[in-house]
Amino acid sequence: MRHIMFITGSRGEYGYIRPILNIIKNRPDIKYSIVATNLHLLPNFGSSINFFEADGLKVSHEIYMAMDGRTATSMSKSLGIFLTSITDILHNEKPDIVLISGDRGEQLMAAIAAAHMNIIVAHIQAGEVSGNIDGLTRHAIARYAHIHFASNEDAYQRLIKSGEQPFRVHKVGAPQLDDFLLNKIASKKEVIDYFHINENEPIMLLVQHPVTEQCDKAYEQMSITLKALSRFKYQTIQIYPNNDAGSTSIQEAFNSLRGPWLKIERSVSRELYAGLMKIASVIIGNSSSGILEAPCFELPAINIGRRQEGRLQGKNVINVDYDEESIYNAINLALSAEFKAGLKGIKNPYGDGLSSERIVNILSGIVIDEKLLYKKLTF
């Protein structure tokens, strides 16, 4: 039986692998194991590990890795902790394939460990461009990965250009959209009751993470966004940032600038998050979800700063810098009837709802031999 090991460190990554796990858990020919780490285990970030149990999935290993401090130094040192722990797990479990998702440091550590131990590395959301250290991490993962899953043509071409052999690269779409496109989302009533939403007023969704190479500016950046939003004072639901360097300053900023219009949640389930996107008027900040996921809901996204720089974007995205006036104007544009009308029926460039099936078929069917294991870089 083929054994596939999943690595996940955050709510967002869980969104990538969840539809894949939901297929695999019913497949008699595949055994899965889940290694949960980083944010999943931190109470301050909502202990999202509980979501696995709720979905009927068993977490095989929990690895605590995050050192406190949330600085550039603590980030780097925490990765070292994960690297030593994942090595032991790979040694003892000997999976056939390690499935890596996205662009975070812990994923790179798992890729490095597995590749050194001659275990096949497969990578979801490969080849894309994202800003800050994550963008570098994603392409570093590609050098170690034996199988690349690209979500679109742009990403596919970038992998080929960066020296990857074409037989390794599969264009499959983005699996985290499958749940949304198959309508696995919370109902309007559930969302309204949960967040105490007033239906007669615009609903703003705010997800802003620190930008690692600008972590000293995190407080200022969060303040600028909140000041622009406070000019509207529409109900705003903010989801906690990740724990990258600068995260503490973001929390300080929203704690000092908050008013009753700002509701803050540590972590919400995928269904609720999707339900919220479905009824929201606009998503604001620098999360990839505004670019990747929001098009499924015809939801305007205001993408601030350079965290998502260079990424393929749909028509729903309005790009602005950290400037109160620009953000204010962008919100007005996003809320306008003309802009909304322009998003009717848009296609999401990242997927069609069938990505996880394609990924599972490749993972279960691919022959593991020397050709797959021994990589040649074409440059």
Add this chain to the structure above:
Amino acid sequence: MVIQDKEKFLIDEENTIETALFKIENNNHRCLIVLNANKKVVGTISDGDIRKALLKHRLLSTPIKEVMNNNFIWLNKDSIDKAKEIFNNLHIFIIPIIDDKNNLEEIIDCY
């Protein structure tokens, strides 16, 4: 009713579950209002929130901010007349009345 002795209903977010239980035991309203270091209202914590936390094996020494309800019900001076309806529908015991910067103005209870 507007509560006179507000202190009995307030707790700092850095305080522990154990401290919250002591305060709840003495206020007879099953709930507290949580303030941050800037004295802004940031959440509420009830008997039920603590029960859920303990069932998840959190400790009595866990800080309130990790288990409080961030997504709490509040009113302001202009909407205070909605209190009765909220108490009837949602089975809660106290509601913070806050200003437009989340500073606490009053606390009202359901009695």
